[in-house]
Amino acid sequence: MASSHHTSTANLAAPGTIASANEEFFSNSGESMLNQQWVKDVQVVMKKQLENNIDWLGIDTRDGPDGKKMLDYACGMGFLSKVFHPHFSKCIGIDIAPGMIKAYNSTAANLGLAPERMYGVHADLSNPNPTAQAGAGVSAVDLSSEEFSNFDFAGVALALHHIEHPQEAVSRIVERLRPGGVFLAIDRPAGESGGDEGHAHGHGHGHGHGHGHSHDNDEDQIDPSHPAAHTISHAHASFSREDVERMFKDAGLVDVELLYFDYRGEVAGLPKGAGRLFFARGRKLE
Template sequence: MSRPFFAKVNQAVTNDLRNRLDWIGIPFANMGSSSHALRLLDYACGTGLMSRVFGPYVTETRGIDVSPNMVASYNARARAAGLSASTIEAVVGDLFDTRNPSPTGAEWEGFDLATASFAFHHFEDVVHAARCLKDRLRPGGVLMINDFLEGGDLKADEKGEPIEGTEGTWAVHHHGHEHGKKEHSTHQYQPAQVEDEPGWDRAKMAASVVVPSFTIEGVKKFFTEAGLVDVDVVIMDKRVYMEFAGQKLWRTILFARGRRPVDARSEL
């Protein structure tokens, strides 16, 4: 079933982030400030929203997702757009598995920018997740995520119109533990991309939610605990309409940025 709101959410995120390139804080390519190669790691890439957002401003993109269907769709899109595998390619992998993180090797280190879009609410241990992504950055590289703001929901009526005065946190929480209190496990997150694509299992995605939203201070805290510096969290000016776990909501999206210290050593 087609859900037109997916495209609207993706476009809103794209527009907002492209207006915040200076805030992200790296010398993006094709903007007059950098001529060197610039590498993007798109983690939990889904079909590639972050890769499309930043594609015009980087020279190489590598995606990772646990879902083979998502990876296949990601690569098919790239090839259909005439982009070579040397420019953009995704693989099946899980960087958070403490026993066997994958993929490994020099190609998967030293990124200028790492992103995770609508993914951190699926991760069992957000500090571990942020630390793993930080360690894939070059010193001075940036991790940027987007997710949902706690208390930023607004209920919608049957026609999808916002109901004033219903602000709160209305997304369903399927797990019985408090954010940040459970030890890391090898929990396999489901595809978190805000897309309506083959291989995107709506029921499984909803069931895999660990925490449906984050506070600004909470994100700053787990970024800092992961060893990131120059941390900042901002929110989109306007809510976006979504149908989430059977509910019609207007949700608030946050963006968080943190930098790997320039003098940091890899913990891999």
């Protein structure tokens, strides 16, 4: 998972510099940032929400994990893989930052999973001609091989706002899903609405936010001196419902739905701007 702060457009990454800024920052500082207590507490809340909505996500929990695989894109330390690995026989993480791949592989080891079950790859799928470097204990990687296609599930947790061309990234990920496979994005809603639709299910604190287009809501602002502010896209610091629906449909996804939730009352010590997320789900056309 990438950072979960909100920011204004001040000090955000300039076009053309985002990939290198993220690669450097998250390789050198990502693990320490993601180990902050408030981030861990947010992950506990997110994990509960994901588990409560696992049927909505289309993840089959009845037939066992055999033969099923998931892609954890912009994987960071492997938050999504930690949540969902019991339901898949293989979890593959991809991240632009080699330091995060090292951390992802450490997570796999801590879970007791051999590289055949969970491993990370250093790559950028938003690049038209992506290349990859495998992590320790993993053989040479060919992104055009069957190993990196026909995923049953793919997810991106709190990272699309760090990607200069999120549409390109989502489209490239969806290409690697099997027909009928599911894609999940977790990120930050633009603005707020007072509507009640789209609550996260199975929990007492899911509020419907993020229907508007405003990207400068005061609650979305943080100190521009935040150490990761320069890794966030000028154009895509947060996403409206319309942004997400268009991005998903242009990538070839159907049955697109969004859930919104607010965890500001559940986690102490949040930095300014943190506290609201959406889960967006779509299915690849069969």
